[in-house]
Amino acid sequence: MTLTAAANRRTASDRIVFDEIGKHYVRAGDQLQVLDRCSFTVEPGEFVSVIGPSGCGKTTLLNMAAGFTAPDDGSVRVGDDVVTRPHPSRGVVFQQYAIFPWLTVARNIEFGLTLRANRRPRGERKDVVRRYLELMGLEPFASAYPKELSGGMRQRVAIARAYATDPQVLLMDEPFAALDAQTRERMQELLHETQLTERRTVLFITHSVEEAIFLSNRVVVLSARPTGVREVVDIGIPAPRSPETRLSPRFVDLRRRLEGLLRSASTDEAGARR
Numbered sequence: 001m002t003l004t005a006a007a008n009r010r011t012a013s014d015r016i017v018f019d020e021i022g023k024h025y026v027r028a029g030d031q032l033q034v035l036d037r038c039s040f041t042v043e044p045g046e047f048v049s050v051i052g053p054s055g056c057g058k059t060t061l062l063n064m065a066a067g068f069t070a071p072d073d074g075s076v077r078v079g080d081d082v083v084t085r086p087h088p089s090r091g092v093v094f095q096q097y098a099i100f101p102w103l104t105v106a107r108n109i110e111f112g113l114t115l116r117a118n119r120r121p122r123g124e125r126k127d128v129v130r131r132y133l134e135l136m137g138l139e140p141f142a143s144a145y146p147k148e149l150s151g152g153m154r155q156r157v158a159i160a161r162a163y164a165t166d167p168q169v170l171l172m173d174e175p176f177a178a179l180d181a182q183t184r185e186r187m188q189e190l191l192h193e194t195q196l197t198e199r200r201t202v203l204f205i206t207h208s209v210e211e212a213i214f215l216s217n218r219v220v221v222l223s224a225r226p227t228g229v230r231e232v233v234d235i236g237i238p239a240p241r242s243p244e245t246r247l248s249p250r251f252v253d254l255r256r257r258l259e260g261l262l263r264s265a266s267t268d269e270a271g272a273r274r
């Protein structure tokens with residue numbers, strides 16, 4: 001399959017379904033019910049962000065889609081498969097720079113393509129690496145090591161590496177949270193541009209309402225614990241989005257609405273604790 005054909009191959013097998021998820025943890029002998037009948041879907045090729053009050057279970061949901069954590073009730077499905085364990089067909093990008101310090105930028109991007117589950121011939125690997133170095137503006141740093149890069153650059157490498165393996169779905173847990181505001185906005189623009197050409201199914205966790213609006217087709221707002229879906233908001237801002245998009249009336253309206261929803265979800269939680 002050519003690279004372009006791979007990039008355009010988005011089928012129902014790339015859909016993520018969270019179906020009536022329940023999850024509790026035990027802390028200091030007490031049960032903490034985190035998720036309760038939490039259901040939503042990320043459609044093939046769609047970019048969906050999840051926001052919600054602090055500690056409501058966003059990372060837990062992403063970990064379930066990755067296969068790192070099992071639900072107590074319900075299931076997470078990717079295509080026809082119920083997720084039971086990690087698999088290279090689901091790429092994960094974390095907040096911290098999960099790239100190998102002993103490999104160059106190019107080797108980091110290539111890494112996933114050398115693993116047994118995803119191995120590609122050498123010539124194809126070189127093409128893929130070249131493509132993602134270019135998409136992420138990393139060409140001048142191909143031979144650099146992570147310690148020579150800024151935080152934003154390292155996250156570009158992590159994202160390039162995740163897209164490069166052509167995963168069915170991409171799971172991103174606050175990948176820009178550690179970056180300064182200016183770098184963060186630039187990274188959002190870069191990710192948006194990458195997503196426009198690559199069209200993966202992306203589940204994106206963030207604390208930032210603005211980031212969620214800028215990047216997403218839809219935003220899932222979670223309630224306070226025990227957490228379910230409070231509302232799913234269609235963003236409906238045409239692509240390509242640019243820095244000016246952030247100043248548009250629709251963006252400002254959505255921001256106000258989502259911040260209101262988040263505030264009331266957090267207030268519910270404070271009320272429930274009283």
Ligand SMILES: Nc1ncnc2c1ncn2[C@@H]1O[C@H](COP(=O)(O)OP(=O)(O)OP(=O)(O)O)[C@@H](O)[C@H]1O
Binds near residue numbers: 025052054055061
């Ligand atoms: N392994 C665990 N054992 C016990 N409690 C846990 C465990 N993992 C998470 N929790 C608790 O479950 C709740 C949900 O955690 P999770 O990290 O999924 O929430 P979050 O919405 O991603 O949090 P944040 O907004 O802080 O990023 C939190 O109260 C957390 O302390």
